[in-house]
Amino acid sequence: MRGETPAEAGERPSAHSSRRATTVAAPEPGDRVRRARKSSNARIVRWAGVLPFFAYTAVFLLFPTVELMVKSFKGSSGQFTWANVSQLFQGDFASAYVTSIEVSAITAVAGGLLGLFIAYAAVHGRLPAFIRPLLSTFSGVAANFAGIPLAFAFIATLGPTGVITSVLNGAGFHIYNHGFSIFSITGLSLTYVYFQFPLMILIISPSLEGLRAEWREAAQNLGATPAQYWRHVGLPILLPALLGATVLLFGNAFSAYATPYALSGGYINLVPVRIGAILSGNVIVPNPQLGDALAFGMIVIVAAAVSVYVLLQRRAAKWLQ
Amino acid sequence: MSEPFHPADEHEAPGISRRELLRYSGFGAAALVSFPSLARLLDASSKSPLAAVTSSLPTSLGSGGLPALIKAAKQEGKLNVIALPPNWANYGQIISTFHAKYGLTVNSAAPNDSSAQENTAIQTLKGQSRGPDVVDVSPAIAVSGVTDGLYAPYKVATWSTIPASMKEPSGLWYGDYYGVISFGTNMNVQKTPPQDWSDLLNARYHAQVAIDGDPRTAGDAFAAVYAASLANGGSLDDIEPGINFFAKLKKAGNFVPADALPANIAKGSTPIAIIWDYLNLANKVQFAGNPAYTVSIPKTGVYGGYYAQAISKYAPNPMAARLWEEFIYSDAGQLLYLAGFTHPARYADMAARNVIPASLAAKLPPASEYKGIQFASLSQIAAASKVITAQWGPKVAGS
Amino acid sequence: MAAVTAARPVRARRRRPSLWALFWLLAGALYFLVPLYSVAQFSLETGAHRYGFHWYAQIFSDPSFRSSFLLSLRLAVETVAISFVLMVPTVYWVHLRLPKLRPTMDMIAVLPFVVPPVALVVGLSGLFSALPSLLASSQILALMYVILALPFTYRSLDAGMRAIDVKTLTEASQSVGSPGWKTLLFVIVPNIRSAMLSAAFLTLAIVMGEYTISSLLLFNTFAVYIYYIGNTEAYQAAALAIISFVLTWGAMMGIFFVSRLAGGRESVQIGGTR
Numbered sequence: 001m002r003g004e005t006p007a008e009a010g011e012r013p014s015a016h017s018s019r020r021a022t023t024v025a026a027p028e029p030g031d032r033v034r035r036a037r038k039s040s041n042a043r044i045v046r047w048a049g050v051l052p053f054f055a056y057t058a059v060f061l062l063f064p065t066v067e068l069m070v071k072s073f074k075g076s077s078g079q080f081t082w083a084n085v086s087q088l089f090q091g092d093f094a095s096a097y098v099t100s101i102e103v104s105a106i107t108a109v110a111g112g113l114l115g116l117f118i119a120y121a122a123v124h125g126r127l128p129a130f131i132r133p134l135l136s137t138f139s140g141v142a143a144n145f146a147g148i149p150l151a152f153a154f155i156a157t158l159g160p161t162g163v164i165t166s167v168l169n170g171a172g173f174h175i176y177n178h179g180f181s182i183f184s185i186t187g188l189s190l191t192y193v194y195f196q197f198p199l200m201i202l203i204i205s206p207s208l209e210g211l212r213a214e215w216r217e218a219a220q221n222l223g224a225t226p227a228q229y230w231r232h233v234g235l236p237i238l239l240p241a242l243l244g245a246t247v248l249l250f251g252n253a254f255s256a257y258a259t260p261y262a263l264s265g266g267y268i269n270l271v272p273v274r275i276g277a278i279l280s281g282n283v284i285v286p287n288p289q290l291g292d293a294l295a296f297g298m299i300v301i302v303a304a305a306v307s308v309y310v311l312l313q314r315r316a317a318k319w320l321q
Numbered sequence: 322m323s324e325p326f327h328p329a330d331e332h333e334a335p336g337i338s339r340r341e342l343l344r345y346s347g348f349g350a351a352a353l354v355s356f357p358s359l360a361r362l363l364d365a366s367s368k369s370p371l372a373a374v375t376s377s378l379p380t381s382l383g384s385g386g387l388p389a390l391i392k393a394a395k396q397e398g399k400l401n402v403i404a405l406p407p408n409w410a411n412y413g414q415i416i417s418t419f420h421a422k423y424g425l426t427v428n429s430a431a432p433n434d435s436s437a438q439e440n441t442a443i444q445t446l447k448g449q450s451r452g453p454d455v456v457d458v459s460p461a462i463a464v465s466g467v468t469d470g471l472y473a474p475y476k477v478a479t480w481s482t483i484p485a486s487m488k489e490p491s492g493l494w495y496g497d498y499y500g501v502i503s504f505g506t507n508m509n510v511q512k513t514p515p516q517d518w519s520d521l522l523n524a525r526y527h528a529q530v531a532i533d534g535d536p537r538t539a540g541d542a543f544a545a546v547y548a549a550s551l552a553n554g555g556s557l558d559d560i561e562p563g564i565n566f567f568a569k570l571k572k573a574g575n576f577v578p579a580d581a582l583p584a585n586i587a588k589g590s591t592p593i594a595i596i597w598d599y600l601n602l603a604n605k606v607q608f609a610g611n612p613a614y615t616v617s618i619p620k621t622g623v624y625g626g627y628y629a630q631a632i633s634k635y636a637p638n639p640m641a642a643r644l645w646e647e648f649i650y651s652d653a654g655q656l657l658y659l660a661g662f663t664h665p666a667r668y669a670d671m672a673a674r675n676v677i678p679a680s681l682a683a684k685l686p687p688a689s690e691y692k693g694i695q696f697a698s699l700s701q702i703a704a705a706s707k708v709i710t711a712q713w714g715p716k717v718a719g720s
Numbered sequence: 721m722a723a724v725t726a727a728r729p730v731r732a733r734r735r736r737p738s739l740w741a742l743f744w745l746l747a748g749a750l751y752f753l754v755p756l757y758s759v760a761q762f763s764l765e766t767g768a769h770r771y772g773f774h775w776y777a778q779i780f781s782d783p784s785f786r787s788s789f790l791l792s793l794r795l796a797v798e799t800v801a802i803s804f805v806l807m808v809p810t811v812y813w814v815h816l817r818l819p820k821l822r823p824t825m826d827m828i829a830v831l832p833f834v835v836p837p838v839a840l841v842v843g844l845s846g847l848f849s850a851l852p853s854l855l856a857s858s859q860i861l862a863l864m865y866v867i868l869a870l871p872f873t874y875r876s877l878d879a880g881m882r883a884i885d886v887k888t889l890t891e892a893s894q895s896v897g898s899p900g901w902k903t904l905l906f907v908i909v910p911n912i913r914s915a916m917l918s919a920a921f922l923t924l925a926i927v928m929g930e931y932t933i934s935s936l937l938l939f940n941t942f943a944v945y946i947y948y949i950g951n952t953e954a955y956q957a958a959a960l961a962i963i964s965f966v967l968t969w970g971a972m973m974g975i976f977f978v979s980r981l982a983g984g985r986e987s988v989q990i991g992g993t994r
Contacts (some may be wrong), residue, residue: 049813050821056806057828060867063835064843092714107903118748125741135748136914137972140921142966146927148582148950149961155579155590156758160528161510162590163758183578194755197552202922203875206915207778210883222846241879244826248875251833257809262950266535266540267578272836273535273872279838279931282436282459282540283706291836298834310823318406403938408952430938432948438936440837445841445848448856451938587954588762607954611767 065299072293084293096269097297098175100254103185103270107192108249114193116242117198122201123208124216130156137203139198145194151262158182182263192256196249203248207241239316247309251302271298329680334628378639380492381476385645391423393640399426400641403442403453404434408603410498411661418657419648425641436462436540445470447635454642456631459540461702463494463629472631475643477650482670486696487627487712495647498663499627500628501618501694502541502548503686505581505601506593508613515593517620518552519567527574531581531591533600537710544626545595546709547697552622561712568716577718587612595627598686618690625694627666652676659685685720724900754966763958775959785960793860793971794940797928798862799919800975803873806866808916811877812908815886829874832867837932840864858939865927872922880915884908917979921972926969 075081086207089091120137121127159182168175181187211234219229257272266273271294277284279291327670382390394400394573400419407413407429416427428451434442436458444467446452458466466472467489474492477483487496511529515521521530535690536542550556550563570576579585581594583604589612600614608614609627630649632642648654655665659681671677672688764771779785814821833842844864847854854860889911893903909916931943948966950957 036824044889046813046817050810050818053806055865057870059847060864061828061831061835061840061870063847065831065838067843068835068839075742092711114748114751117744117989118902121738121741121748122645125745127741127745128736128737133973133976135745136753136917137969137976140918140925140972141969143922144925145965146929147946148584148957149936149964150755151579152582152584152588152590152950152958152961153755153759155585156588156762157577157755159590160577164754170816176351194751197751199872199922201748202918203872203879206876206880206912206918207883211915217721241882244875244878247826247830251830251871260536262580262582263576264773265532265539265580266537266713266752269718273538275540275836276537277710279836280435280437280441281538282708283461283537283543285461285465285703285706286437286440288842292839295834295836295839300829302830302834303827306826308825310826401938406948406952430783430940431935433951434935441838441842441936443884444937445845445936446938448849448852451856453938469805487964559727582957583954584762584957588758603953611765 015109034252038157048218068292069296069299071251072296076287076289079117085296087290088293088297092269093271093294093297096274097301099185099269100271100298101301103189103192103255103268104250105184107196107253109248110189111196112200112242112246112249115197116204118197119201119205119208123205124211124213132205136202139201142198143195144297146256148254148262150259151195152193154182154187154194154263158190160189183267185268188260188263188268191259192253193257198250199249200245202239203245204238207238211237231289239315243309243312243316247305254298256300263280275293303313336456340616341489341552360632364652377423378473379643380452380474381480383645387478390496390640390647393637394425394644397638397641399424399428400638400645401451401454401636403429403431403524403643404436404439404457406432407451408607410599410652410659410663411657412479414660415657417450418644419651422648423644425644431642435538437465440466440469440471441636443633444469444608447528452635452637453633454638455645456492456633456637457497457573457628458631459625459707460496460629462629464699464703465490466494466631467488471634473634473636473639475646477646479650479667479670482667483650484666484669486641486698487498487519487629487666494629495650496627497630498661498665499625499696500599500663501623501625501691502544502595503598503601503616503618504616505586505594505596507586507589507605508615510589510592510612512531513618513640514615515619516617518622520521521570521593522573523575524573526593528577529591530593531553531572531577533552533594533596536713537706541597541600543706543709544597544624546713547621547705548595548622548624550622551624551695552619557695557701558704560708564709564712571717582609586614599662600684616686618686621693623691625691625696656681664691729904735785743787755890756962757935759958759961763955765955775955776963779949779960784940788940788942788945789941789967792928795858795862795941796971796991798859799865799869799927800923802862802866803869803919803923804916807870807873807919807959808909811852811881812886812904815878815881816890825874825878837891837935838985839869840867841936843932855937858941859932861934861941862935864933865923865930867928868930868933869919869923873919874925876915876922877912880912880918881908884911884917909957913979917976920975920979924971924975926940927969928964928971953971 031297071083072084073080075083088097094169113186119134122131158165162182167174215233216229219233224232255272256270257276258266259274260270261273266277275291275294278287278294280286329502360534361364379390385392401415405412405416416429419425420427421562430451430453431438431442436456437454439453439458443455443456445554454515456466472493476492477495480488480492480495481493486517487499489495508514511526515523515526520526529600532542532545533539534542536546545561546563547557548563550560550565553562553566555562567576577591581591581596586594586604587608594604598616598618601614605616619674630646632646636642650667652667652671655667655671656677658665659668660679660687663673664685668677687689763775764773766772766774811825814825814991886908890903893907898907929943930941931947934941935944935947942964946960949960
């Protein structure tokens with residue numbers, strides 16, 4: 001167990017913080033003042049490290065986000081109104097949120113698991129060395145192979161006249177007669193998983209590499225079963241990255257617009273597609289405030305997902321000790 | 322064996338006091354709040370010189386006529402256009418002809434921008450030399466652009482021959498071309514092309530009929546529903562029968578929700594495409610027999626839709642913009658639209674004066690098929706878009 | 721008491737690949753490649769039952785193809801560079817000194833998913849009016865793409881930093897007197913190489929595929945070209961999809977080999993068996 005906390009580490013003499021040595025003698029009143037000043041200096045230095053990041057995101061991300069949230073509550077002439085946000089809870093928009101969450105959660109878990117198994121196979125499956133970079137680079141491309149080409153590919157593969165559909169029909173298994181459709185939520189999910197599982201592969205591979213093979217062998221030599229290995233060694237190490245990656249996959253699917261639109265237009269009721277119709281279409285007179293309100297709803301949901309993730313992390317950390 | 326290391330966050334240290342967190346976030350919030358006011362201050366100060374220039378721009382050909390306009394445009398030397406794909410309405414040839422004739426460099430960006438995105442581009446690139454000079458937008462967005470004050474009024478020399486139903490009275494926007502909703506059929510997949518809307522319900526068209534995306538987003542998908550309404554007991558004031566028709570089509574299993582893109586049509590995923598006639602005719606030329614393709618105008622429900630030109634109020638090349646408008650509304654320019662399988666806005670006038678070459682007219686379906694054409698007014702479009710937003714999802718969309 | 725293992729001698733590391741691993745790899749390969757097959761097959765159709773590379777030739781001879789691809793490639797490299805300079809020290813710092821900041825970082829890192837690109841552009845209009853030179857060149861795209869790639873770069877780097885013992889490495893380096901930046905550059909970075917590679921690949925893919933912002937700001941990037949072809953051409957669209965797949969993959973292999981050259985020694989192992 002680490003005996004030292006990061007805060008204390010920051011207070012120790014190190015090359016980039018104060019060069020003054022920590023006093024070891026009994027504390028005097030002057031010492032306390034000096035230590036307080038030194039610790040607040042150290043605090044400022046500590047925060048300076050993340051200042052570039054916060055400055056950058058403040059300008060390019062946080063400020064537009066705040067403006068978006070403010071505009072959600074404004075009417076077309078700038079007056080405060082609940083009208084936009086209240087529409088989110090009504091019939092069609094509300095079910096759009098439900099469907100979006102549903103698809104995102106399904107594909108985050110399904111894509112996550114598939115990606116995890118494939119990544120594990122590549123890292124620990126004793127496969128030839130060239131598999132790793134090949135898998136990483138293919139995953140990189142596939143993770144963003146979305147939009148019109150992906151939709152075309154899946155319609156051409158699993159559509160009513162697709163390649164696989166025809167093969168299955170020939171074998172006597174008519175999937176479209178049994179209720180399958182590439183234009184259903186199942187079909188959309190299959191399409192999403194195409195870019196979800198490569199994303200998981202890329203994110204989780206470094207963590208899997210951190211799971212040294214010697215540990216597994218050592219555990220086996222000590223008589224541990226695979227289950228025990230995973231419970232005491234594998235999962236504690238993997239779980240934070242795994243949970244974080246799942247949240248990422250959720251957000252990735254949640255925000256997808258080009259793929260569902262190219263696949264089936266507005267057929268599946270998803271929030272980004274509705275936002276697109278309102279903000280950047282050709283039919284509806286643009287209503288930026290309503291579009292912003294819909295995006296605000298998405299922010300709330302994703303914030304909830306992150307909160308769940310943080311909670312799960314803490315719970316898991318306690319459980320795994 | 323040593324314990325595996327634990328990530329640092331499991332030992333949460335008393336890192337930062339709540340007071341300090343509040344203080345820092347207070348700074349942050351203050352910065353965020355002051356930023357827009359600062360930006361607006363700078364924005365306001367940079368706006369005034371532009372406003373002065375705008376008010377002195379001509380709203381029609383002045384006493385110098387076209388030669389004076391050409392001279393002024395050549396001094397600007399370039400034109401920025403957006404959302405004009407080369408193979409949509411023959412814009413490729415229109416742009417190259419304009420360039421060849423007047424020597425102006427034409428910068429064409431964002432070929433796939435939607436109409437709403439065109440308006441956004443005007444606002445975002447206000448005061449930039451890269452900003453769009455002219456836009457080509459759907460009527461609903463043109464109205465929105467007027468409300469947002471994005472356009473400068475201008476009446477071309479041939480203004481009076483543009484149909485009144487296709488232009489804004491003070492010259493803020495004006496229709497440039499129109500088309501009707503047509504049926505295109507991939508003959509390799511479907512040997513019997515549908516002739517009319519009622520045909521589409523036939524079982525032979527199982528999982529074959531598609532429109533151009535979502536009618537709440539895409540102009541010609543919206544027009545397809547409108548046309549279906551006209552053919553099924555509806556009217557320009559009532560789009561609901563069209564929505565019901567597509568619900569019926571879906572129930573019959575004939576409707577394919579996929580976007581009727583050229584690739585999907587040629588592949589056979591969406592072998593029957595209900596889209597603008599000029600797009601279907603361009604597809605036919607593009608396919609060149611691979612696959613074999615038939616285009617027809619439905620016998621009932623002939624719905625016309627137009628796009629509108631507008632000059633940006635913040636056009637960096639205002640005289641070139643006006644020259645562009647004069648060019649595309651001249652007979653020569655309008656005939657170029659015709660070569661792109663669209664009906665130019667001044668078609669009726671030009672036909673009456675016999676200036677349309679027969680060979681060019683023959684490339685489109687005969688005029689008799691367009692006889693029942695109906696155009697919706699702005700208020701009808703606005704009302705219909707509300708209905709379709711409310712009803713398309715529940716009635717037609719999937720799960 | 722440790723069980724006595726079978727009498728078979730302990731062999732060198734190179735054992736046969738596990739069947740389980742082969743199965744999953746095959747599953748992955750099929751999922752990748754089968755949808756691509758339809759696209760590839762369609763892209764080779766030049767007529768009724770005739771095949772050839774005609775459509776590929778058309779794409780390659782289109783000047784817009786080359787200019788848009790090179791523009792996006794340049795932007796991708798810039799975005800990766802800016803991302804690394806911004807994110808690697810930040811994530812390192814958070815891991816080392818400010819672990820309580822993680823939930824905030826997690827939240828900020830998912831925001832780019834849910835803020836529509838239109839809102840990002842419109843929200844920055846104040847900044848653009850104040851500094852019009854920002855919009856004049858395509859550099860602004862790189863700056864905004866850093867934000868779009870943020871979820872992926874942060875998550876990759878975070879996972880990478882978790883997998884190594886940041887504290888011990890830092891202490892070890894400092895105990896020999898290295899200043900902070902040297903620790904970061906020569907001790908931490910080589911150990912998160914694969915995470916940085918993942919981040920670079922994802923960023924490259926995102927930039928090559930980003931459409932909305934570049935279209936709104938009127939820059940003709942590769943994704944704008946792909947969308948245009950996808951909406952107006954049939955066979956060329958399929959050919960372009962395959963071309964863009966291969967080219968992007970090639971660019972990533974390029975990054976991989978460059979990273980190999982730039983110091984691909986084995987990562988330092990800390991916390992192994994003792």
